[in-house]
Amino acid sequence: MNTVTVDVAKKTVSVGGGAVWKDVDEKAAKYGLAAVGGTVNHTGVGGLTLGGGYGWLSGEHGLTIDNLLAATVVLADGTMVRASATEHEDLYWALRGAGYNFGVVTEFVFQAHDQPNPIWSGIVAFTPDKLEAVIDSLNATVQNPDPRSGAMCIFAQPPGAPGPMVNVLVFYNGTREEGERRFAQLLALGPVVNTIAVIPYEQLNGLQNPMATYGGRKSFKGVYFQPPLNTKFIRGVFEEFCALNAAHEDLTPAILLEFYDMRKTCSVPLASTAFANRSPSLNGLLNLRWNDESKDGFYRGWARELQAKFKAQFDAQVGAGTGDVPQYINYAEPGDVVVNNIYGENFPRLQKVKAQYDPTNVFSKMHPIVKRD
Ligand SMILES: Cc1cc2nc3c(=O)[nH]c(=O)nc-3n(C[C@H](O)[C@H](O)[C@H](O)COP(=O)(O)OP(=O)(O)OC[C@H]3O[C@@H](n4cnc5c(N)ncnc54)[C@H](O)[C@@H]3O)c2cc1C
Missing domain, CATH: 3.40.462.20 (Vanillyl-alcohol Oxidase; Chain A, domain 3)
Known part of the structure; x- marks a missing residue:
């Protein structure tokens, strides 16, 4: 779950769902590449990515999710699906910012970027x-x-x-x-x-x-x-x-x-x-x-x-x-000042995607998508 493989031709990195950013930074660097990850390298790729993610390279390349090309997800009913711009598009949309609510991501595929210089x-x-x-x-x-x-x-x-x-x-x-x-x-x-x-x-x-x-x-x-x-x-x-x-x-x-x-x-x-x-x-x-x-x-x-x-x-x-x-x-943590509105205007669409992919709310530990008054 913490393996990282690099496709040099496409400049992409495929990362196991249990990897930390150190795994990614070190492997990508071997090929003169870097991915947009967090600024403390023992942070998990999983949680950081599923909540948006940013770091020192975000000024140039945006959020971690803006560089997420695909994810392989085990859903609550045990089925495994791939989400990308052309597969399970709703899930792909939802994973990028509310991603702890839909399943277990076993693999992330990121666009990496040339990083030849120190x-x-x-x-x-x-x-x-x-x-x-x-x-x-x-x-x-x-x-x-x-x-x-x-x-x-x-x-x-x-x-x-x-x-x-x-x-x-x-x-x-x-x-x-x-x-x-x-x-x-x-x-x-x-x-x-x-x-x-x-x-x-x-x-x-x-x-x-x-x-x-x-x-x-x-x-x-x-x-x-x-x-x-x-x-x-x-x-x-x-x-x-x-x-x-x-x-x-x-x-x-x-x-x-x-x-x-x-x-x-x-x-x-x-x-x-x-x-x-x-x-x-x-x-x-x-x-x-x-x-x-x-x-x-x-x-x-x-x-x-x-x-x-x-x-x-x-x-x-x-x-x-x-x-x-x-x-x-x-x-954000529960009890924080604006957590009730953490999904903003994307909340109604998230509720629909949630109903489709995790109707019994198995994945609910972190900023759950629950009905608001
Ligand atoms: C020291 C430190 C530095 C940080 N620096 C940054 C930073 O530079 N940039 C930034 O954006 N954020 C940063 N963060 C915040 C960080 O993004 C969050 O704390 C994030 O939740 C960490 O993810 P994790 O996988 O390490 O944590 P965990 O607590 O393991 O996971 C968080 C949530 O994600 C879920 N999850 C994790 N992996 C998966 C997976 N593969 N599939 C499905 N669900 C999964 C977990 O179930 C949990 O609900 C930092 C946090 C710390 C503690």
Whole structure:
């Protein structure tokens, strides 16, 4: 279930339903190819793809599902079908964004892309007084988008640091000179740590692995924001984050804010796949990790409150009730602020496809397609 085979002539990769992205990145790289996968390479291909999926290559090539050519699926009644643009088209449509609801995918076939060159990436860390300037520079990259580039701002306390730092993971699919030119404003702010290097593509999605380890108790909550990210708002978030971090020694918290070029993702019509979140809003994550079970409620409650503040900020900036779905489904958990509307305007068609392929609702663990009032 974790095998990966490459068709060099067609530039496609066929991936077992149990593979992780490391399997794909490493195999494709042997042929000078890359697929649009996640930014932490021990994430599963299955869940990430079925909920849309994106990563560093999305600026150039769109979502993971926008590169999904076919899937082999075992349905609830045990039959095995292939879904593609010409076979079981309704299922193919539904798998791309609501895919955990229809069966077990045993194989995904992705369009891969030429990736002959190494890439420019690494972490630059700034002291907290630089927060506004860092965010200004990242906002500027979104205002002047480049599909080959992306960045993540990460609030976290690196090992050995006296407190939380403003860390930025930068990416440029090109040379050192191109990367440095692209992020000149950020680099001019004087990072106290700089790990940027030119590395093979297949190493890129391993860079965050030391921060995304197994074990412990965790809360993983998605937030969203409208660029340009408001610096006054984010200063308040950072202060809250620092207070939480200082008060709880057993806690390892991090907040991630993504700055990607969304144009390619937004260029695909909303109704052409089940994925409901094609909008220029950007995503973030509240990641908390601890060991003491008795603190579950407190930490999850803290994250939920902060999530609501992000939503309030977004609504104030954009206007509530637009009908759009700004929440990324793969970053959403039950109890999150907009989960009731996670499929947006694609929901009625999803109900029909669900009735056809899984009428007894066998596949219902993750964002189930259930009748709403
Ligand atoms: C550390 C970390 C980093 C992340 N980075 C990114 C990122 O860069 N980009 C991004 O888009 N998302 C990212 N995510 C979110 C990620 O997409 C979701 O957490 C996703 O659910 C992970 O899928 P999984 O298969 O690993 O998880 P699982 O929990 O195993 O699966 C999630 C759901 O998918 C179903 N599923 C999994 N495989 C199959 C299959 N073959 N057939 C049918 N159903 C299946 C499962 O039953 C479950 O309902 C990240 C998550 C983590 C924890």
